[in-house]
Amino acid sequence: MSIVDTVKQAVTGAVTGAMVRLTPDAPVDPLATKHGALGRSVPRVDGPLKVGGQARFAAEVPVEGLTYAALVYSTIAHGRIVTLDTAEAVAAPGVVLVMTHENAPRMAPPAIFMSNPRAAGASDLPIMQDPSIHWNGEPVALVLADTQEQADHAASLVRVSYEAAQADLSFDQARAQAHAPDSVLGEPARIAIGDAEAALAAAPYRVDLSYRTPRHSHGAIEPHAATVLWEGDKLVVHDATQMLHATQWTLAGIFGIREEDIRILSPFVGGGFGGKGLWSHQILAIAAAKLSKRPVRIALSREGVFRVAGGRTTTGQRVALGANADGTLAALIHTGVAAMTAHNNCPEQFTFPARHLYAAGSFLLEQKVADIHMLANTFMRAPGESVGTFALETALDELAEAMALDPIELRRRIEPDKDPTSGRAFSSRHLLEAYAKGAERFGWSQRPAPRSRREGEWLVGMGVATATYPYYRMPGGSARIRLTAEGAVVQMGSHEMGMGTATAQAQHAADRLGLPLERVRFEYGDTDLPPGTIAGGSSQTVSIAAALLAAHEVLVAQLLKLAGNDSPLGGLKAAEVEARDGGLHHKEDTGRGESYASILARAGRAEVVAQAEAPRPMEVMKHSMHSYGAQFCEVRVSAVTGEVRVSRFLGSFDCGRILNPQTARSQFRGGIIMGLGLALMEETEFDERTGRIMNPSLAEYHVPVHLDVPEIDVIWTDIPDPHSPLGAHGIGEIGITGVGAAVANAIHNATGRRVRELPITLDKLL
């Protein structure tokens, strides 16, 4: 999603840059340093449901009279449908409807990301409205039947013939015509400070390297699915989504109906990682439900996920570093091209890390896109940063080697005192501390000289790399607090895909309200609740936190008013009270206060309800806000076969205040494990002759299995960011960043070989 754009739009709509700088910082959140429920390893609130098999996912909502959908996918990448023969499918047992562009209802194209803060469309192509084909795998027909078996079979009976047009499929050819995108998530596509090429040429130490990274699939174990019902003019969609309210708004536009008439529910999402957005399957299912007047379940097959829901795109990158003799950088160049389509907006921001990480005398950071006839690519865990850090951080390792410097020492010498490209002050940056702590714990000092440590046939090596991801907070979210004598419910239409949102925000609410954890609940996953923001850009935790904080201010004001002058709180201002022990109390005068139950009872009220929208994320305009980490890896590489085994891994992070150590550790580990996949095995095979994805299967698209994953050690600085709600940063994406490089650097240390193309499969090490 257009993270930066959305943020900027919201902020600059109201204030200009100069005003931003003049606006005072928000006061430090008192909860940033307080220890209550926050900071504790509270077990997940949805644990019993999930381990009991009782959590209901999108394809699991029982509905009377349900029909099941199956899709037919195009087999060409570009061109048009010439003939469509659906007779056999229509006549097949159990078939309720065969929908093609010939009978699909008229639908407006989806509003694409960034065209509006609430636009959710992954692409702005019209969906099944005409015979044209834009990618190999585009749905050309949808079959509805009484059972899934019948639908699947009937789908195999639809005959389609095509007239192919010339398709741009080769990345290398398209690279020659690469062009600058309008922006890279609201940031300029090119940043040049000084004459970096000249500085590079003049530098005493230089590396100038090319990198390739392949397409990736999110591979959430839950395939995309939706259960769709029209109740009269009202539409209900049980979806697997990480963008509830944006989906609601975008669907309203597509179907020409009112937002209020659409309800999206998504209480559980079986993994998202950026992939669970609005793709064509939900839209087609809604259209089919409309045509057939029957409820519809669409559960994509695993192949369907690869054909219909895009993944991370491929990149070609250059990193060139020029260093002075003292180890400072004279030039930092990071440029390259990502494959994209003409209909989407996701340029894979691989130059972002280099914009903020290191000091250099000059910079050239530029990225372009090459148009390919393929399924729209999208955001996947740390888009850009994941593959960008692979290039940047292995190049730094090569530079360190060329200079005979320890790679951590090199990073000390290029540590900036302010953001090197924006000039803004860092809100909270403790990267070198993370390095120091990590190095100590990992035993970095034991790192062998390249190719010098061998155990039997196994060569052993260690590598390190920086992890980084921006801090984002999304505007537009509102939280509601319902307070009763029994406790409180906090409501916001946000998402739980396994990050631990419901647990962490319950902890937050408990501390914010001064209630025990058992007496608060966090409700989410439903557009009938106050609008949440997307679960993307690692922004959700602080976005919810800011809304809850705002709602709490409203609540306190209401409570003081209700308490009135007969209360021990009488005459106190909001700033003088704090929430604790199940009520409001004077901050200093510990004896003076009143419980919520008592306030409510005296006022004769069963509950107080307070709702507020989060303030605009001014902090991101004022400061350079990022999370950091140091990733340490030990590998064993077979000298015989080139097989790589990761034997040890440590992530040392600086991500503000950690709210729940247990769920946080899991998030970091999950990111690191996806990073191991990126480093060693993951590649969506895109056949450039046909534009077809050839491994749409979890047997052939390899993700790490149990045996690939060692016990992963995770530590953190736990230093609150004074400028963020709760002192926290999002942590969902940083885990994957730097991992590719840490593994590649470890492999070099073990074998003496540099591999600059992902994944590092064994053939590259023979």
Place this chain on the structure above:
Amino acid sequence: MRFTINGQAVEASVDLRTSLLDLLRDHLHLYGTKKGCNQGACGACTVLVDGNRINSCLALAVQYQDRAVTTVEGLAGEHGLHPLQQAFIEHDGFQCGYCTPGQLCSAIGMAAEAERGVPSAVTADLSAGPVVLDHDELRERMSGNLCRCGAYNGIVEAITQTLVTGAAE
């Protein structure tokens, strides 16, 4: 077709093409067992048949008539969650929870295999002896259950605590 599912006799008349997984989910509304790939490649659909773990997505229901099937819904006892389920919560052995039912059933079947002395690809000496479920053995034997959230460490801890004899010390 007749089955015994979680101890209960069940009759169902379904298409011959229906997999055991779809029988459970779409016909019996036992949605605890998950569909991750329908290709035998992820293990989310793992159930126990007569105590043996299988991938129910590649199992035609008709082939499993008159067999005893245990799903995640059948793991808890009268006194609440199975100790392994409890341990998954304690060790954070899941995030999104989608692979979890398969991991749980697989772990229980896996422990029974080890108990019977079934070796694995990492067993050093095949010639006999009881299997010791060390870290490598556990990870190899659980490798048929993918977890994209990456909860592997917690899963292994939970299994070790619950199903590996002597691990408590």
Place this chain on the structure above:
Amino acid sequence: MRAFSYARAEDASAAVRLAGASARARYLGGGTNLVDLMRETVEQPDALVDVTALPAAIEARSDGSILIGAGASNTAVAADLAVRTRFPALARAILAGASGQIRNMATVGGNILQRTRCTYFYDDASRCNKRAPGAGCDAIDGFNRIHAILGASPACVATHPSDMCVALAALDATVHLQGHGGSRTMRLVDLHRLPGGRPHVETELQRDELITAVELPALPFAAGSTYRKVRDRASYAFALVSVAAALDVGPDGTVRDVRLALGGVAHKPWRASIAEAALRGRPATADSFRDAADAELADAAGLRHNAFKIDLARRTVAATLEGLAGGDRT
């Protein structure tokens, strides 16, 4: 998936009879390959004859041989103590394949007759001479990392994916068959074919011929046999290259006898007879092993993405034999 009829066979004769009653019948073992391919519409049988009730006994005979019923699950074979001690390469090969769940379902018969994992074979939008004879092969110029380096043809470069079969090929296994014309036996190495011009004909089996058992002849030095599999992740992935080997070294340090087969390299489990011949009587040294591997791979040919397998196979053969000869293998 097309509709089909289903019948469960109580014995081999019934199975063959039931299969004969339909035009496109298929035997159903664990279904782990067949059901997957039926969903992909690659296989479209009109009748399934369930053969999982067929004999599954594993009979360890006093002469050192073992007879395994075709209905035995992969797990049961790998867990059998006689198999583990007499033919550890077979147990290891099975355990290196698929996952615990799939091995519990998969039968010996089904494992032998599982079909290639070539992604163009699976994709009905691609050209494949196996699926549609004469259509052409999109793998030859496509993604062919997992494809054959030995015995391939211009019509087909697919590999046979089984691990178990590689061990069976090395261990001189015989397959017991029953068909409309009665029963017979065949060496496993003769069962699968090379693709030649007719890659859709994958075996020498006759129509409806049923695998009833697999027999492993006594081979005392196979007690020290092993299996090494090289793949893209640590577990639950098909072999890029695999090696099944048994080595008998005399007191003088020369190779008295050897059994060697390769997986992941050809349209069939590849018995490395050239390497075996080159080794017999030679000193059991790293040099001999490398020379033998070179001899076996002399005719190997690589495609765009799989040429690395030639070197990988060479190294894996040499290292495996060195390990058996007592070299250091950690």
